[in-house]
Amino acid sequence: MATACPYPSETGGLPVRYHEDEIRAAIEASVDASGGGFSEWFIGVAADPDQRLFAHHRVRKYGDWWLRRRAVSREAALAVYCYFTRARGMAGEVEDHPAADSVYAFRKEPHTSP
Numbered sequence: 001m002a003t004a005c006p007y008p009s010e011t012g013g014l015p016v017r018y019h020e021d022e023i024r025a026a027i028e029a030s031v032d033a034s035g036g037g038f039s040e041w042f043i044g045v046a047a048d049p050d051q052r053l054f055a056h057h058r059v060r061k062y063g064d065w066w067l068r069r070r071a072v073s074r075e076a077a078l079a080v081y082c083y084f085t086r087a088r089g090m091a092g093e094v095e096d097h098p099a100a101d102s103v104y105a106f107r108k109e110p111h112t113s114p
Contacts, residue, residue: 018069020076024083026067027105034065034107041107042114043084043092045077049104052095057113059106066106074101 018026031038046052049068053059059066071077080103084090091114094100108114 016070017072019072020079023069023071023076023080023103026069027080027084027103030065030067030105031107036065036107038084038088038090041084041090041105042112043081043090043103043105044094045074045081045092045100046095046102046104047097047099049102053104053106057106059112064106064109064112066104068102068104070102074098077101077103 027041027043031041034040042057044052053066053068054061071080077100078094081092081094084105085092090105091108106112
């Protein structure tokens with residue numbers, strides 16, 4: 001999987017929404033491709049995943065492993081979050097906002113926060 005998405009932000013108007021199983025598969029594929037384990041990754045749910053990834057967590061658009069997917073609903077996004085934090089041991093956070101329906105994940109690096 002590429003380390004950066006060449007398309008505009010999914011929160012920037014793209015109509016694509018992903019189902020829970022599609023998001024889970026994309027994250028698992030990214031973790032496998034990165035050569036790291038699930039504990040080396042961070043997952044979140046946010047209304048604006050780009051702001052969380054690049055401003056808050058300081059993920060680099062180019063060179064870091066990351067992804068983001070807009071879920072079909074907030075409930076689907078939360079189900080993905082719960083799976084990866086409970087069953088796979090990822091650290092994570094959920095934005096307390098009714099429009100937070102996007103899942104993002106990144107491989108933790110020395111320059112990222114956390």
